[in-house]
Amino acid sequence: MTVYRSAPPPGDPGESTARLPPVQRRRRIRRRRVLAGGIGLTVLLLLATVILVSVYTDAGFSPDGTTPASSANGKVPAGVRDGGPVIDLTGGGEPRTYGMPARTIALTFDDGPDPQWTPKILDVLAKHRTPATFFVVGSQVARHPGIAQRIAREGHELGGHTFTHPDLAELPEWRREMENSQTQLAIANATGRSTSLMRPPYSSFADALTDKDWQTVQAVGAQGYLTVLDTMDSEDWKRPGAGAIVRNLTPKDTAGHIALLHDAGGDRSQTVAALDRLIPQLRKRGYRFSTVSAAIGGPVNPPAADDAVWRGRALVWTVGVADAVLAVLWALLITAGGLIVIRTLILFLFAWRHSRHRRDPDWSWGLPVTAPVTIVVPAFNEEKTIGPAVRSLARSAHPGVEVLVVDDGSTDGTAEVVRRLGLGNVRVVRIPNGGKANALNAGVALSRNDLIVMVDADTVVEPDAVHRLVQPLADPAVGAVAGNVKVANRRGLIGKWQHIEYVIGFNLDRRLYDTFGCIPTIPGALGAFRRTALTESGGLSTGTLAEDTDLTIAIHRAGWRVVYEESAKAWTEAPATARQLWRQRYRWSYGTMQAMWKHRGAVRDRGPSGRFGRRGLLFIALFSVLLPLLAPLVDLMAVYGLLFLDREITVIGWLTMLVVQVLTAVLAFRLDREPLRPLWSLPLQQIVYRQVMYLVLLHSAVAAVTGRRLKWQTIDRTGDLSSAPVPGR
CATH class of the missing domain: 3.20.20.370 (Glycoside hydrolase/deacetylase)
Structure with missing residues (x-):
């Protein structure tokens, strides 16, 4: 997914900050960062202190008389x-x-x-x-x-x-x-x-x-x-x-x-x-x-003495708080374990059935869709990746493909790279920088067809991906289709971890969400839409940072079906460094929370909007926010158990959770027809990568609670699409 910079949208909490003089704006942003970081650090320190108090006060002991002592007693009178x-x-x-x-x-x-x-x-x-x-x-x-x-x-x-x-x-x-x-x-x-x-x-x-x-x-x-x-x-x-x-x-x-x-x-x-x-x-x-x-x-x-009584009360209060917090942590751990088990069982049952159903020889969305398609590609400073992306789109097997590149005020040679390709079915339009959502809306307005595909500028598609992607639109109830996005630059450890995350956390989950009719996000890297669905849902909003999630929820609420087409595959460049990964996931997490809050009223609605609100928002809250926040407790309490509880039981419990993750990963990779070789890094991903994603989510939650405005940020591109089937490379 391409990440952009933009001015805060009208009415956004960050607008007043944007209008401040540069020095004051930097000071205010710095203060908010310090506040958000301070709150997060304080929470972690308090949690660590509480655990230490609980460890100290709850130290297990053996009864008197069971501890052997030395026999030397020459100093005893x-x-x-x-x-x-x-x-x-x-x-x-x-x-x-x-x-x-x-x-x-x-x-x-x-x-x-x-x-x-x-x-x-x-x-x-x-x-x-x-x-x-x-x-x-x-x-x-x-x-x-x-x-x-x-x-x-x-x-x-x-x-x-x-x-x-x-x-x-x-x-x-x-x-x-x-x-x-x-x-x-x-x-x-x-x-x-x-x-x-x-x-x-x-x-x-x-x-x-x-x-x-x-x-x-x-x-x-x-x-x-x-x-x-x-x-x-x-x-x-x-x-x-x-x-x-x-x-x-x-x-x-x-x-x-x-x-x-x-x-x-x-x-x-x-x-x-x-x-x-x-x-x-x-x-x-x-x-x-x-x-x-x-x-x-x-x-x-x-x-x-009176002071002893008062100091005793403070001591007892501290112990009580520590006990209560530790009890909450155990309850949350049980909740996390329960959610992991429930999610795994549901995935095995419904995702497997979903895959078998789609692969049935008699399965069909309806008559083949051959109507012309406009592919909108928003681009901001994508000089390194735009060429392979546009080339793969222009050579799509679907008849009547028009590629519309919307240059969102790039300061590099993005537009010139596209023009030098000399492809007859490719157009380039340049607009002032206004953000990704604004660029996509401009592309939709300028498109010539009723079927619209949106693809990120750092993404290449397989030759038949666009044709396969639009086939579900044969069903008149379907308003949007999510494609199967894969990580192209997966050679390094960070790339492998993201590859595993995409296959398990995104594509496998979409099969589950598709079964329940509540896919929360059509990925910006590859998604198809009816123009009517886009119009009825109000188009892409500039009020949230996860414009893809916001749009998908709006389409659901407008009464359209959103489905997943696993055979439509695209290959995207994922962040190559830990810093870039943090910035991207920080924006995703923050934007998802924004979208959930924006559409919270759907829970009380009737009809399609209410059905999605009570089902889809619940799924997002449980499996996209709550579970990632709680999952690190498995590792935290495992460390606690290794240090202070029965080590054998602790190791068995943690390994059991790891086995559950491995089984889920094997299922996901088999369904996606991916080789299992990258899964050797899964245990390390659970120990390291999961904690990073937890901190990102926690940071996003703190920022959302404190009202901090998160701006769009650019992600440095390397042009590494080594695993992608780039035509003509």
Whole structure:
């Protein structure tokens, strides 16, 4: 598709900018570019930040006791190894330890609060009127503040168990400080209280402390916390059965103990059942139950400072937003996957049937169309490509072909190249530069025939392409026909990727759209029209940048059928560099959105206009805008999964999507009778090219939302039509 420059059309939002002095106009355009780019960059940064927050707060962990530790303990003081389970280093002097009074049990629960199991454990404790201490994970408190409130309200104690449950011994000092302080803030937000207790994840008995563990205990003490270990491990993380848990927590003597259990981290039904049996049994043996702080004579969750409560609210809000955004991303990923699967199934079903139907020996549009045709070729600075294009058109096999080249104010030798061809059925008219739509309208007005074919100046056609293209016009209900456009310069990687895109994304989709009677775009590179259809639809509009899509929708709304003729083939020069590709697709995406917005009223119309509005616009919105915007989520979440989730499942999921794309590509290439060799680059296209197209679409959407005026831009031509069957070359 040829891209032009032009002044903004009358009434266009860019008109006021065009009338400004050059310096002011450049400043305003620069400001709008900065705004659009800034908004896009801000969105990406916020998204990255949210994902990082979600990764941080949702870090998976294994239950306490499952992480092996080293055995070196030479730096651990003997008094600590042989002392009680509560270690006090808050004074900065010699460590002090505390044990439980005789026949006193402190039930402690790690890793919660959990929305399923913590309430059940609280119900058992309430049933037996038994206090307990819950060492909570801060991120879980942020997500389930109501459960933390219930813990405090029912007389239990809350202690810290870090914010994300990491191994503190492996963290730098700043991260250890953050883990504990954020947990404190989460507790303050949920309950209005603070805690002086902290249990490091993966800790055990005092005599099992290693040198690394001791460094952690020292760091925790320096932050003002008491380190709480345990003396009896239920080993409920092994799920050994309720009976085994009860036996593990039954003292062998009359000493006091701190019992370790879990209220999160997996199925805790055995813990709940064991607890309901354990409490009555120990009470019969004369044991009493207490929180840790009450047993050692300390305050139980004193009130938190006001600033801690407010900072806790900000923290919880951040976690909530991050969780919500990540949930939306997963929902969008599922939506994207669903759209890909639905589109693939529909394509396989309807595109294959469409192709077989058209290739049936008995298939015919009607009596052969032999009426004369005017081929309108708009051209702006197309000196490098206009010669082969016009030569291929003039030598078309269709009888009575007239080629009308509309030179849209070119500043190079475009018109002279055409004149030097010396072809009798070719005319050249020169008009002031006014844009592609204006040039096409001028060509239609100057044409001598009722059948009009529009071809871009960088496109060559096969000898029988024009004749095949106009055959569907034998049906009086057909007002326009889309041709089969192929990439001519496909030798480089960018060319191969565009070739794949044209075959799959354009030509295969047109078969689908043709089946449903809602082809959204007749390509500017090759399309046929009845003059009556052009007149009734109002001709080509200068109000949008995708004049071909705008015109096609208008023809649908006027009540005409638009069909696809796959046997009419044209070869066009695609952008040869990434910059040129970006500029072209940016204009296409922006123009498509303009056309959709312009014709949005069709959704409420009756008759042909309403049918297209409710069907065609839906297809365009789903498969031309929404799906391309969402498709990169497959790759984004794949990276997320590789880094933070199950890698095997992530790889299988991504490869499944790739297989779907490969199958679709094979179908498209077989239907178009193209060799499969270029498909070796398809995986790389999915990784690189798809992201570029996503950024183009995102940039276009931001520009549309911010009201930025996108001007026509020239695309540099190389004249490379290496794959095209150019007559006489």
